[in-house]
Amino acid sequence: MFSILHISDLHRSATDPISNDELISALVSDRDRYTQETISIAAPQAIIISGDIIQGVPLNTPDFENILAEQYEVAEDFLNKLCCRFLNGDRSKVIIVPGNHDISWNIARASMTVVTDENILKDIAKQLFSSNSKFRWDWNDLSLFQITDPDLYKSRLDPFRDFFARFYKGVDGLFKVSANSDANIFLLDSERIAVAAFNSCDRNDCFSMQGAISKDELARCHLDLHDSGKTFALRIAVWHHNIEGPPHRSDYMDVDTVRSMIGKNFRLGLHGHQHKAQAEPQHIYLPDRETMAVVSAGSLCAGEKELPRGVNRQYNIIEIDDDYLAATVHIREMGIVNVFNPALLHSLGGVSYVKIQWGTPKTSVGSMAHPIVEMEQQLIQNAERMLMTGNPLAAIDLLTPMKESINGYARRLYVQAASEAKMWAEIIAVTAIPQSIEELAIRIEACNKSGKFDQAKIALDQFGAQLHAPAALVRDLKSKINAEQAMRS
Numbered sequence: 001m002f003s004i005l006h007i008s009d010l011h012r013s014a015t016d017p018i019s020n021d022e023l024i025s026a027l028v029s030d031r032d033r034y035t036q037e038t039i040s041i042a043a044p045q046a047i048i049i050s051g052d053i054i055q056g057v058p059l060n061t062p063d064f065e066n067i068l069a070e071q072y073e074v075a076e077d078f079l080n081k082l083c084c085r086f087l088n089g090d091r092s093k094v095i096i097v098p099g100n101h102d103i104s105w106n107i108a109r110a111s112m113t114v115v116t117d118e119n120i121l122k123d124i125a126k127q128l129f130s131s132n133s134k135f136r137w138d139w140n141d142l143s144l145f146q147i148t149d150p151d152l153y154k155s156r157l158d159p160f161r162d163f164f165a166r167f168y169k170g171v172d173g174l175f176k177v178s179a180n181s182d183a184n185i186f187l188l189d190s191e192r193i194a195v196a197a198f199n200s201c202d203r204n205d206c207f208s209m210q211g212a213i214s215k216d217e218l219a220r221c222h223l224d225l226h227d228s229g230k231t232f233a234l235r236i237a238v239w240h241h242n243i244e245g246p247p248h249r250s251d252y253m254d255v256d257t258v259r260s261m262i263g264k265n266f267r268l269g270l271h272g273h274q275h276k277a278q279a280e281p282q283h284i285y286l287p288d289r290e291t292m293a294v295v296s297a298g299s300l301c302a303g304e305k306e307l308p309r310g311v312n313r314q315y316n317i318i319e320i321d322d323d324y325l326a327a328t329v330h331i332r333e334m335g336i337v338n339v340f341n342p343a344l345l346h347s348l349g350g351v352s353y354v355k356i357q358w359g360t361p362k363t364s365v366g367s368m369a370h371p372i373v374e375m376e377q378q379l380i381q382n383a384e385r386m387l388m389t390g391n392p393l394a395a396i397d398l399l400t401p402m403k404e405s406i407n408g409y410a411r412r413l414y415v416q417a418a419s420e421a422k423m424w425a426e427i428i429a430v431t432a433i434p435q436s437i438e439e440l441a442i443r444i445e446a447c448n449k450s451g452k453f454d455q456a457k458i459a460l461d462q463f464g465a466q467l468h469a470p471a472a473l474v475r476d477l478k479s480k481i482n483a484e485q486a487m488r489s
Contacts, residue, residue, distance in 0.1 A: 001042050001319040001320060001321065001322060002045055002046075002188070002189045002192075002193065002319070002320040003041070003042035003043060003044045003045050003046075003317060003318070003319050003320075004044060004045070004046045004047070004048055004188075004317070004318045004319075004320070005044035005046070005047045005048070005086060005315070005316075005317055006048045006050065006270055006295070006297045006315065006316040006317070006318055007047070007048070007049055007050075007297060007300045007315045007316075008049065008050040008051060008052065008099075008240075008271070008272025008273070008296075008297040008298070008299065008300065008315075009050075009051065009052040009099065009101075009272045009273065009275060009297075009298075009299035009300060009301065009302050010049065010052060010053050010054070010075060010078065010300050010301050011052055011054065011055045011101060011299070011301045011302050011303070011306070012053065012054050012055065012071055012072075012074045012075040012078055012301065013054060013055040013070075013071045013074060014070050014071065014074055016055070016074070016301060017303070018301065018338065020074065020077055020078040020081060021081075022338055023078065023300070023301065023338075024078070024081050024082060024085060025338070026334070026338050026339060026340055027082065027085075027086075027315075027340070028085055029339070029340075030332055030339075030340035030341070031043060031044075031086070033341075034317070034330070034332070034342075037342075039353070041317050041319065041330050042317075042319055043086075044086050044087075044317060045087070045093065045188070045189070046087070046093040046094070046095070046188050046189075047082065047083065047086060047087065047093065047094045047095070048094075048095045048195070048238055048270055049079070049094070049095065049096045049097070050097055050099070050238055050239065050240055050270055050271050050272040050273075050297060051097050051098055051099025051100075051101075051102065051200070051239070051240030051241075051271075051272050051273065052099030052100065052101040052102065052240065052272065052273070052299075053072070053075045053096070053098065053099070053101075053102055053160065053163070054068065054071035054072055054074075054075050054101060054102060055071060055101060056068070056071070056101040056102065056103070056104075056105065057104075057105070057106070058105065059105050059106060059109055059206055060106070061106060064104070064106045065159075068104060068159045069159065072159060072160075072162070072163040075163065076163055076166065076167060079094065079096075079167065080167075090173075091167060091168060091171045092171050092172065092173035092174055092186070093186075093188060094167075095184075095186050095195050095197050095238055096164060096167065096197065097197045097198060097199060097200070097238050097239060097240055098157060098160045098199055098201055098240065099200075099201070099240040099241075099272065099273060100201055100204050100209070100211070100240065100241075100251070100273070102157065102159070102160040102201070103156050103157060103160075103201055103204060103205060103206075104156045104157070104158070104159055105156075105205065105206035106206075107152065107153075107155055107156040107158070108153060108156040108205035108206050108207075109205075109206050110149075110152060111147055111148070111149040111150070111152035111153035111156070112136060112145040112146060112147050112148065112149075112153075113145065113146055113148045114143055114144070114145060115135070115144040115145065115146050120135075120144075120146075124144060128144075132203070134146055134147040134150075135147075136205065136207035136208055137207060138207050145207065153205070156205060157199070157201070161179040161180060162179070164179040165179035173187075174186065175187045175194075175228075176224055181217075182198065182199035182202070182213075182214060182217045183196060183197070183198050183199070183213075183214075183217040183218065183220060183221040184196070184197040185197070185221060185224060185225065189233075189320075190400075190401045191230060191232070191401075192232065192233040192234065192324070192375060192401070193232060193233065193234045193235075193236060193320070193324075194225055194230075194232040194234070194235050194236070195235075195236045195237075195238060196221045196225070196235070196236070196237045196238065196266070197238045197239075198213045198217065198218070198221070198237060198238065198239040199213070199214075199217070199239075200212060200213050200239035200240045200241045200253055200271075201240065201241075202214045202217075209249075209250050209251035210241075210250045210251060210252065210253070211239075211240065211241025211242075211251065211252055211253035211273070212253060212254065212257070213239060213253070213257050215260075218257070218260060218261070218264070222264040229378075229382070230378065231375040231377070231378030231379070232375065233324040233375045234267060234268065234320065234324040235264075235265050235266045235267060235268075236266065236267075236268045236269070236270065237261050237266045237268070237269045237270070238269075238270045238271070239253070239269070239270075239271050240271055240272055240273050241253040241271060241273045242271060242272075242273050242274040242278075242296060243255045243257075243258055243271075243282075243294065251273075252273075252274075255282065258282050258292060258294060259282065259284045261292060262282065262283075262284045262286075262290050262291070262292045263284060263286060263290075266292055267291070267292055267293070267358040268292065268293050268294075268295070268327065268356075268358060269282075269292055269293070269294040269295065270294075270295050270296075270297070270318075271294070271295075271296055271297075272296060272297050272298075272299070273296075274296055274308075275298055275299040275302050275306060275307050275308055275311060276296065276298050276299075276308050276311045276314070277295075277296060277297060277298045277314050277316060277329075277331040277343065277345070278295070278296040278347075279293065279294070279295045279296070279329050279354050279356050280293075280294055281293055281294070281356070281357075281358070282294050291357070291358045292358055293327070293356040293357065293358045295316065295318065295329055295356065297314065297315055297316045298311060298312075298313065298314025298315065298316075298331070298333070299313060299314065300313055300314070300315050301313065312333045312334050312335055312343075313333070313334040314331060314332065314333045314334070314343060315331075315332050315340070316329055316330065316331055316332070317329075317330040317332065318330075325357060325358065326355060326356060326357040326358070327355075327356050328353055328354070328355055328356075329353060329354050329355075329356060330342070330352060330353045331343040331345065331348075331352050331353065331354075332352070333352075376402060376410070379398050379399060379401070379402065379410075380399070380409060380410050380413065382398050383395040383396075383398040383399045383410070383413050383414075383417070384413060386398065386417075387413060387416065387417050387420070392416075392417035392418070392420040392421040393417075393421055395413060395414075395417040396414065396417045396418060396421065396423070396426075399413060399414045399417070403430075406430075407435075411430075411435065411439075412436075412438075412439075414430065415427060415430060415431060415439055415442055416442075418430070419442050419445070419446070422449070424446040424447075424449045424450045425446075425450065427442060427443060427446035428443065428446050428447060428450065428452070428455070431443040431446075433463075434459065434463050434467065436467065437467050437468075437469050437473070440459065440460070440463050440464065440467055440469065441473075441477065443456075443459055444456045444459055444460060444477050444480070444481065445480075447459065447481075448480065448481060448484040448485075449484075451488060453481055453484070453485045453488075456481045457478075457481060460474065460477055460478065460481070464477075
C-alpha cells in the first residue's frame with residue numbers, strides 16, 4: 001500500500017494555543033501507535049496539505065504584512081519539521097495548496113473602490129453575479145465595490161506564493177511545480193500516482209466567499225498530464241473548498257468542477273475547509289457511470305469557535321490499495337488534550353476508517369482499462385524506444401519499478417539493456433533462474449566478465465538441459481567459459 005498523510009486547515013499563527021513542537025509531538029506519538037495497532041496503518045510516504053496554511057488577518061489590521069509573514073514563518077517551521085520527521089526531509093513528497101485563509105484580505109480590499117455611479121447601480125444584479133464579475137457586495141456596510149486595480153487584486157495570494165517558493169526552493173524531483181501556478185503537478189510512488197494541486201480560491205476575497213477552480217487551469221493541468229507521455233495508475237486532485245453546503249452559505253465549490261475532473265480521469269479528490277472528516281463518491285455518466293471518491297480532512301489546528309459542534313481536531317491517513325482501485329481512509333481525532341486517537345465516528349458506524357472505491361477508467365475505445373496494466377504497457381513501450389535509440393540506462397530506469405515481478409517481454413528488454421550497459425552484477429542477480437536460452441547465454445557472459453567461472457559452468461550444466469539448448473550452443477558456451485578463464489589465468 002501507498003500511504004498518505006492528509007492534513008488540512010492548519011491555521012498556523014504565532015498566537016496559536018498549540019505550538020509547532022507540541023503538534024509534531026502529537027503526530028509522531030500517534031504514528032508510533034497506529035503502526036502497531038491491531039488494525040495497523042502504514043507509516044505515511046507522502047504528505048498532502050489541503051489549504052488554510054495560516055490563520056490570516058481581518059480587514060483594517062495595522063501592519064498586516066508583517067503579521068502574515070510571521071504566520072507563514074510558523075507554518076514553514078511546522079512543515080519543515082513534519083517533513084523531516086515523516087519523510088526524511090524529502091519535500092518533493094509534500095503537496096501544498098492554498099485556502100481562503102491564505103488570501104490577504106487587506107490586499108484584496110486595497111484593489112477595490114466604492115461604486116457610486118447610478119448607471120452601474122441600475123443594472124447591478126446582472127453584473128454582480130456574472131462570470132468573472134469585477135463587482136463585490138459588502139453586506140456589513142451595504143456597499144458596492146469594483147475591482148479597479150486587477151494587478152493588485154491578483155497579488156492577494158502573494159504572501160502564500162512567497163512561502164510556497166521558499167518551501168520548494170532547490171527541491172529535486174518536482175514534475176511541474178511553480179509558485180505562480182494555480183495547478184501544480186506532483187508525482188508519487190515511483191511516478192505511478194499523479195497529484196494535481198489546485199488553487200480553489202479563484203475570485204475568492206474579503207467579500208466573495210465561494211470556492212472555484214479556474215476552468216482554464218483544470219484544462220491546462222489535464223493537457224500537461226496527457227502530453228507528458230506517462231501512464232499513471234492513479235490521478236489524485238487536491239483543492240481546499242468542500243463541494244456542498246446549506247442554501248444560506250456560499251463558501252463552497254460547485255460540484256460540477258469535480259464532475260469535470262472525473263471526465264479527465266481523476267479518481268480520488270482530497271480537500272478540507274469544512275473542518276470535519278468525510279468520504280463520499282461522486283459519479284458522472286460518460287456514457288457508463290464513472291466514479292471519483294472525494295475525501296475531506298478535518299481541521300488539524302482550528303480553534304474551538306471554528307470547529308463544527310461535536311467535532312475535534314482531526315486528520316486522515318489514506319492507504320491506497322496495490323491495484324490503485326480503492327483506498328482505506330483512517331480518521332484520527334484529538335479527543336483529549338494534544339493526543340490523537342482513532343476517531344470513532346457515528347457516521348462511519350462507530351469505527352475510525354472507511355473503505356472507498358472508484359471506477360476503472362475506460363480506454364479511448366471504451367473498453368475497461370486496468371491502471372496497472374496500462375502503466376506497465378506504457379513503461380515497456382518507452383523502455384523499448386530508449387533501448388533502440390542507444391540509451392540502455394534510461395530503459396533500465398523505466399523498467400526498474402517492475403523489477404520485482406518482471407516477466408515476458410519486459411524482462412527480455414531489461415536483461416538486454418543491462419547487457420548493453422555492461423551491468424554484469426545486475427544480470428547475474430536477475431537471471432538466477434534463466435527463462436530462455438538467450439537469457440542463459442547472457443548470464444554466462446556476465447559470469448565470465450565478472451570472473452565467476454564456476455557459476456557460469458553451474459548455470460550451463462543446470463539450465464542447458466532444462467531449456468533444451470542445442471548441443472552445438474552448449475559446446476560453444478563451454479569453450480567461451482574455458483577461453484575466458486584461461487585468459488584471466
